[in-house]
Amino acid sequence: MSKKYDAIIIGGGHNGLINAAYLAKAGKSVLVLEKRHVLGGAAVSEEIYPGFTFSVASYVVSLFRPHIIRELNLAEHGYSIIPMDASFQPLPDGDIGLCRWGDASRSRREIARFSKKDSEVYGEFSKIMTHMAKLAKQVIDHPAPDVASINPKELAALLRMGKVFKNLGPELLQMNTKLLTMSSADFLDLWFESEVLKGPMSVSGIIGTFLGVRSPGTAYVLLHHYMGELDGAFRSWGFSKGGTGGVSMACANAARSFGAEIRTNVDVSCVKIKNGKATGVVLANGDEIESKIVVSNLDPNRTYLKMIGENNLSPEVTSEIKRFKLRGSSGKVNFALSGVPNFCRKREGLEFMKGDIAIVPNVDYVEKAYDQAKYGEFSERPYINIVVPSLTDPTLAPPGKHVMSCFVQYAPFNIKEGAENWPKLADKFGDAVQNTIKEYVPDIDSLVEHRQVVTPWDLQERFGLTEGNIFQGELTLEQLLFQRPISGYAKYKTPIDNLWMSGSGTHPGGGIMGSGGELSAKSILNEKAI
Amino acid sequence: MPIQTPFHPRTSEHNKNLSWKDWGGYFAANSYDVVNDFEYYAFRHSAGLVDITPLFKYKVTGKDASLFLSRLIVKDISKLKLNQATYCCWCDDRGMVIDDGTVMRFGEHEYFVTAADPSYSWFSRFVKKLDVQIEDITDSICALALQGPTSREILKLMCDADLDNLKFFWTTRAKGDGFEFKISRTGYTGDLGYELWIKNEDALKLFDAVWNAGKNFNIRMSGIAALDIARIEAGLVMNGVDYHSSLHALIPEQMSTPYELGLGWTVNLDREPFMGQRALRAEKKNGSRWATVGLDINWPDLEELYNKHGLPPRTAAGAWRQSIPVYHPQHTTKQIGYATSGTWSPILKKNIALATIEIAYAEPGTEVNFEVMVMHHRKTVRAIVGKPQFYNPERKRSILKNKR
Ligand SMILES: Cc1cc2nc3c(=O)[nH]c(=O)nc-3n(C[C@H](O)[C@H](O)[C@H](O)COP(=O)(O)OP(=O)(O)OC[C@H]3O[C@@H](n4cnc5c(N)ncnc54)[C@H](O)[C@@H]3O)c2cc1C
Numbered sequence: 001m002s003k004k005y006d007a008i009i010i011g012g013g014h015n016g017l018i019n020a021a022y023l024a025k026a027g028k029s030v031l032v033l034e035k036r037h038v039l040g041g042a043a044v045s046e047e048i049y050p051g052f053t054f055s056v057a058s059y060v061v062s063l064f065r066p067h068i069i070r071e072l073n074l075a076e077h078g079y080s081i082i083p084m085d086a087s088f089q090p091l092p093d094g095d096i097g098l099c100r101w102g103d104a105s106r107s108r109r110e111i112a113r114f115s116k117k118d119s120e121v122y123g124e125f126s127k128i129m130t131h132m133a134k135l136a137k138q139v140i141d142h143p144a145p146d147v148a149s150i151n152p153k154e155l156a157a158l159l160r161m162g163k164v165f166k167n168l169g170p171e172l173l174q175m176n177t178k179l180l181t182m183s184s185a186d187f188l189d190l191w192f193e194s195e196v197l198k199g200p201m202s203v204s205g206i207i208g209t210f211l212g213v214r215s216p217g218t219a220y221v222l223l224h225h226y227m228g229e230l231d232g233a234f235r236s237w238g239f240s241k242g243g244t245g246g247v248s249m250a251c252a253n254a255a256r257s258f259g260a261e262i263r264t265n266v267d268v269s270c271v272k273i274k275n276g277k278a279t280g281v282v283l284a285n286g287d288e289i290e291s292k293i294v295v296s297n298l299d300p301n302r303t304y305l306k307m308i309g310e311n312n313l314s315p316e317v318t319s320e321i322k323r324f325k326l327r328g329s330s331g332k333v334n335f336a337l338s339g340v341p342n343f344c345r346k347r348e349g350l351e352f353m354k355g356d357i358a359i360v361p362n363v364d365y366v367e368k369a370y371d372q373a374k375y376g377e378f379s380e381r382p383y384i385n386i387v388v389p390s391l392t393d394p395t396l397a398p399p400g401k402h403v404m405s406c407f408v409q410y411a412p413f414n415i416k417e418g419a420e421n422w423p424k425l426a427d428k429f430g431d432a433v434q435n436t437i438k439e440y441v442p443d444i445d446s447l448v449e450h451r452q453v454v455t456p457w458d459l460q461e462r463f464g465l466t467e468g469n470i471f472q473g474e475l476t477l478e479q480l481l482f483q484r485p486i487s488g489y490a491k492y493k494t495p496i497d498n499l500w501m502s503g504s505g506t507h508p509g510g511g512i513m514g515s516g517g518e519l520s521a522k523s524i525l526n527e528k529a530i
Numbered sequence: 531m532p533i534q535t536p537f538h539p540r541t542s543e544h545n546k547n548l549s550w551k552d553w554g555g556y557f558a559a560n561s562y563d564v565v566n567d568f569e570y571y572a573f574r575h576s577a578g579l580v581d582i583t584p585l586f587k588y589k590v591t592g593k594d595a596s597l598f599l600s601r602l603i604v605k606d607i608s609k610l611k612l613n614q615a616t617y618c619c620w621c622d623d624r625g626m627v628i629d630d631g632t633v634m635r636f637g638e639h640e641y642f643v644t645a646a647d648p649s650y651s652w653f654s655r656f657v658k659k660l661d662v663q664i665e666d667i668t669d670s671i672c673a674l675a676l677q678g679p680t681s682r683e684i685l686k687l688m689c690d691a692d693l694d695n696l697k698f699f700w701t702t703r704a705k706g707d708g709f710e711f712k713i714s715r716t717g718y719t720g721d722l723g724y725e726l727w728i729k730n731e732d733a734l735k736l737f738d739a740v741w742n743a744g745k746n747f748n749i750r751m752s753g754i755a756a757l758d759i760a761r762i763e764a765g766l767v768m769n770g771v772d773y774h775s776s777l778h779a780l781i782p783e784q785m786s787t788p789y790e791l792g793l794g795w796t797v798n799l800d801r802e803p804f805m806g807q808r809a810l811r812a813e814k815k816n817g818s819r820w821a822t823v824g825l826d827i828n829w830p831d832l833e834e835l836y837n838k839h840g841l842p843p844r845t846a847a848g849a850w851r852q853s854i855p856v857y858h859p860q861h862t863t864k865q866i867g868y869a870t871s872g873t874w875s876p877i878l879k880k881n882i883a884l885a886t887i888e889i890a891y892a893e894p895g896t897e898v899n900f901e902v903m904v905m906h907h908r909k910t911v912r913a914i915v916g917k918p919q920f921y922n923p924e925r926k927r928s929i930l931k932n933k934r
Contacts, residue, residue: 105555
């Protein structure tokens with residue numbers, strides 16, 4: 001137990017594992033400590049009921065950076081993504097709903113049922129958004145520049161970022177300003193007229209935030225979702241083979257192949273700090289492990305307030321970190337089903353269900369769901385993003401049976417009964433979701449073999465996500481780039497020397513991207529911190 | 531998945547090659563046979579029948595229809611006479627081309643517009659308070675193109691229209707045996723030819739009548755591949771291939787003005803304001819960036835390059851659509867443009883291409899260098915710049931007045 005490591009990484013989420021892989025690849029001795037019995041954090045696959053494997057939390061992949069796959073040989077270690085082709089929006093009253101496909105003409109026909117104009121503008125819109133996202137990509141693949149610094153390196157980085165925007169040209173620059181300031185619903189109004197089409201499009205702007213589609217600033221989050229790329233193709237989402245835990249497993253295998261050591265069931269209670277310097281970690285059982293540096297893959301709140309502790313922080317930093325917004329707003333309900341949940345019997349085949357299924361019949365529907373959340377209730381009729389990955393990946397369920405993952409918003413962490421009472425409300429919350437689905441799949445009750453309800457409280461207690469925020473902190477403008485998590489410490493550093501961060505609470509933010517882990521490791525190596 | 535046109539029951543019977551392409555969301559036969567030369571030759575020697583249903587089609591009506599179209603289109607549509615048709619293009623306010631197509635006048639207040647891209651939303655944006663109705667009839671009207679020297683004789687056998695007097699780019703109503711349709715003397719082959727427009731319900735009646743009438747005139751089904759060869763010979767540019775709609779282009783380098791596309795002849799500059807007028811006036815005054823030209827690619831040069839390897843010269847089978855660099859007359863490393871599509875012309879026995887090149891090199895007769903790949907090596911051969919139109923037979927426009 002007395003070996004001294006170059007680096008200890010607290011938390012075996014995918015970012016922590018990637019961080020470990022990069023450091024180990026550079027020849028450093030690395031130890032990853034994960035509290036749970038499984039690796040992956042929010043990107044995890046677990047066989048919750050015999051034969052049924054759930055992507056318990058995150059469920060689709062698209063933002064993962066392709067260069068990380070190349071640099072860490074992840075494909076060799078099992079990284080495999082199956083692209084999704086369709087995006088289906090069932091509608092009430094027996095309508096056949098709206099399905100958007102990879103095939104542009106087919107989507108055009110589907111949208112034309114609601115608005116001919118929109119059907120044609122749709123392509124123009126995607127083009128521009130993809131273009132904007134491509135430029136934004138240059139921003140997310142580098143550490144955020146420090147705007148307050150006069151260090152030439154920082155200025156060069158700022159300049160590079162400025163250039164990206166300059167190259168947009170006046171029209172796109174204007175568009176960019178709109179994106180940064182408008183609400184996602186208002187932004188979409190600039191293009192589209194159909195409330196039906198705008199429904200599923202607008203919700204991309206609120207995922208993981210405690211905001212509504214009409215709240216300013218949400219347009220930017222919309223763009224975040226256009227940044228996805230699979231195999232170099234922009235804006236496509238996919239399923240990780242074997243669930244999203246497959247991504248984490250590949251990262252862990254890569255880290256091990258470079259010599260990293262990974263332990264599960266190890267609860268870290270705090271970072272050992274001597275004279276303002278991190279020197280290792282203290283485990284919950286009292287053991288101590290020494291290292292030259294420590295990397296925390298936990299959210300900013302936990303890293304600062306638990307791992308470091310207020311005693312070791314200045315009051316200014318403490319109050320700033322306390323202002324960092326978490327405000328979890330979503331939950332998950334995962335179903336084990338005895339058969340296919342058919343969301344539209346009027347459609348032929350099941351292809352339309354092999355992508356995501358969005359329960360959001362129109363824009364008002366989400367805004368109403370938000371109204372309830374504002375006053376501390378979960379939405380009775382929430383926005384639900386559903387996938388049935390077993391239709392694509394049969395390894396997830398016994399033959400003929402299926403797993404159905406439901407991402408649900410809004411489920412506010414701060415429920416009016418008090419967050420700690422979420423466990424008592426879990427069943428009611430599960431019922432609200434199941435009843436909402438029943439409006440489209442009348443036989444759902446008879447298909448359900450098991451149901452796993454993951455409330456925001458569970459996300460905090462089981463996954464270590466403070467206040468159940470799925471991105472380790474809201475993805476709102478004021479908490480992005482050089483302000484993520486707080487200004488002055490946006491470059492994976494903390495006020496404690498030799499203590500670094502790597503999770504989605506750092507730039508560029510949440511989602512299965514790998515960027516936090518990668519950029520943090522590269523910064524550590526660049527600075528020759530070890 | 532593309533859908534089927536109303537002619538599909540017939541075209542699929544003919545399509546022995548099972549080669550289908552997605553054209554505007556419809557299945558379109560790429561070629562009906564593995565060897566598709568004959569489908570091309572039908573255009574030049576007899577008659578080729580093409581299912582052109584996937585074209586986007588709009589009916590524009592209302593008291594202000596003439597005014598409306600004249601404001602949106604670079605050509606003064608109000609000058610179009612009843613039953614006349616015209617080829618034209620429309621631009622955004624920067625004078626950048628959005629699409630090209632055909633406009634036909636079917637009534638005092640009724641026009642028929644065809645386009646390569648969906649255009650409903652673009653047109654609708656400008657209706658505002660005008661008395662104009664735009665109806666998308668893409669999915670309710672279908673069409674066949676019958677192109678080639680025997681096309682007139684075939685149509686005369688199956689309908690009552692006075693085709694001997696129907697001039698190039700004019701239209702007429704026609705009656706067949708139990709169905710009515712419209713004929714326009716238009717097409718995409720640069721040859722004598724007609725396009726037949728009919729409501730979906732009567733599609734198969736029309737098809738069968740044309741096919742039966744054509745049997746003694748060597749009628750053939752022709753696919754998109756054959757059409758591509760013919761349209762390059764005729765110098766007709768294609769949206770999405772030789773240029774990109776400014777609605778889809780992301781940077782100015784990807785956009786083109788009518789002048790740059792060789793469509794300057796479709797612009798009526800001096801009249802009431804129209805979309806893009808200001809920019810086009812400025813361009814007319816200050817000059818264009820590029821020109822669209824035809825390249826006659828030197829065959830002996832190519833022969834010699836192959837000869838060095840002990841090989842006979844070869845070209846791609848059929849037309850190609852990739853971008854190929856065009857270099858400076860003297861400096862073979864200085865790029866001055868790019869070809870966008872090309873073909874071996876079976877009728878001219880020439881290797882030809884449509885190209886976008888810097889205006890300074892666009893003068894007909896200029897000799898430039900064209901990149902070729904010979905036995906996996908990049909080389910250049912000489913090419914002569916000319917008008918894009920390589921082939922323009924007299925029969926395309928001729929009238930048969932004193933026959934019969
Ligand atoms: C419900 C939900 C749905 C989501 N859906 C998607 C989606 O579909 N697509 C997408 O791209 N993103 C999605 N996300 C976001 C994405 O999953 C996360 O942003 C990402 O997985 C975070 O990875 P990470 O490595 O930064 O942090 P985490 O995954 O949060 O890793 C932190 C790790 O630290 C461990 N830990 C905590 N405390 C301790 C301790 N004291 N000692 C030791 N270990 C500790 C935790 O157990 C965990 O493994 C979703 C998230 C949630 C919660």
